[in-house]
Amino acid sequence: MRNVLILLKKEYLRFVVDKPAVILTFLLPAVLIFIFGLIFGGNGGVQSKIPIVFVRNSDEPIAKFLESKLDSSDAIRLVKSYKKEGEKNERKIDEATAQKLVKTGKYSTALVVPADFITDTSSSIHLKMYYDPANEVEFSLIQGVIQKTIFTQLPQLFPLLFQKQIIKPLQGLKRKKFNSDIADVVSKYFGVPKEKILESMDFSKWDSKELLKGGNNTGDNFISKIIRFESKQLVGENIANPGVTRSVGGWAMMFLLFSITGAASSFFEEKQEGSLKRLLCMPVRRSQLIWAKYIFTITLGIVQLLVMFVFAWLVFGVDIFSNFGNLFIVIVASAVAAVSFGMLITSVTKSYQQANGIAMVFILVMSAVGGSWFPTFLLPGWMQTISRLTINYWSVEAFLQVLWRNAPFARIALPVLILFSTGFIVNFYALVRFRKGNIF
């Protein structure tokens, strides 16, 4: 027993002095629990509203009423105008622009209240929805929020709709007068007070649930008769494996960060085994050693990403060839950015263990926040801002544009530019750090 206690003490001592192990054991899970808690626990502040494009082409009071209700939703934000590049003022979004904004990936959904939102001959309302299911979760959420908003407003919507349909055939008769005349007749022949009859004719107090009673199908049929959704998927309708196509970029980026950081921090191994010192006493410049490692890790990263995408093509049928040029550009940009991250970690740490421990924390947090694991819209607003500081975010965005939207270069130019600039700036800083750091 004594020996067990001594050995136990030894285990604890060794664990406590191994800082990376302590970080990975306690800090990393805490950070990840914090992030997941913010997403699913709702304790991280205000969840930001999901923006959807909204176009109203009907001036019917019901359309305005619906718009006002959607406007006050906690879950979505209606985007009704936009500023075109080079223009000072914002312009109102029309239906064609709404489609374009969805197609280019600026917004995932557009809700259009068309001119024939409600017709004299129809007893239902007509809505159009254009969508890009690049992000399946986000799209499902938006769809749910719109439907919920409309359905919860049914008690108000339905009487308005009903009255409109009744008043039209009566031509010219004012609704109040019509109601009053009817109440007079009923009161006269049935002896019911006129005020009570008028009260019961106030449609706005009707309970929609009552209307929906009568079995599941009846309710659904009833709703579908009242609200006619015309949905159109604008992007990715011909993609063979949407799920994998959407997620492959995020996962690829995360694994790339792991392997590249390992390769970059191999400087520490070389230092420990003495080969780095041998190289440094040869006619070799320090900068040459760093550049060789830099170029090696970039090529390794490019090959690794290519292999991952080819695997996705072979096994899941992800189309990587129809936009291969742009895919390759994003691969190179992602590799450059990932390598700079690995070089930075190596340049600021003191040992292989420390480098790997810190890298592990950063990679997992960046992957969680940057969109490699789940869509960033799920994060609170402030964390969405942070997510834009991660290379995962820009890489995932660019891969999505290329693979999902088959986008031309112009549409990936910004993320590619950000990835390249991040790569070069961070790598330059790492080079400076290498001179002052612990490796050389």
Next chain:
Amino acid sequence: MLEISGVVKNFGEIEALKGVDLKIEKGEFFGLLGPNGAGKTTLLNIIIGYLIPDEGTVTINDEALVYENLEIKKLFGYVPQEIALYQDLTAVKNLEIFGALYGLQGKSLKGKIEEVLQLVQLDHRKNEKIKNFSGGMKRRLNIAASILHDPEFLLCDEPTIGVDPQSRNAIFDLLQSLNKKGKTILYTTHYMEEAERLCSKLAIIDNGKIIALGALNELLDKIDKKTTLLIDKNDLTLQKRESLKSLGEVKENDFYFEIIPSEKFSKNSLLFSELEKLQIPDKFVELKKASLEDVFFKLTGRKLRD
């Protein structure tokens, strides 16, 4: 010629080198002897350009060593303490990489690789991965990688650590043959036996300072006694023990009487005649010559391996 003048190097509050001056002439086998942590490796790291001194200069053939002077680096071959080789590669592949970095290529590189592999007697294992080599073989290849480019100076940083006696002798022979061929060798060690065996000139370094410098004999002259007599205690009668005092100054430990002979016994023949008179059998007697260990002890009050 390699000249080190007033070299100071600090690591934070630790003063690793406190103004070191050394001059190593062409063709010398120069030993830098000192205990662990004395500053040997730091000094070597400065010479090879791995560290930059805080103060002082290093000149090679009258040319000052400046940061990343690639031409000067070609004059050096460095044998590190560690097995600084790529363990997953074969001996030949390792030598190809290091040789190429010294500017060797094509037939010249291949020829040099064959030559050094024969010299270190590893030509029969040249296509095997280094991780399969014994410790001694790795050490020999470690040296081979440093002499590929035929350097003028060979800097060896304790190159026999963890090596069996047979391999150690092989390494000594190799280094001595290289020295005979004209290579100037700077050899750091904390084994006085190695220094005594190999080095024509020695510096003893302790706490970042050179405390003694010269040929082996010159260093040994720093101590009064050249020889010590060790006599086994066990089989000596009390009377005989008393008689030992006639030989000189007597110290006693658990197993031996340690005697520093007086002036009249400066010659060994006289000493042994006296022992015979005292009827002390030869088998109980050991003559211990003065060593660098004694020099170090006299200068510092500590043993080399303390």
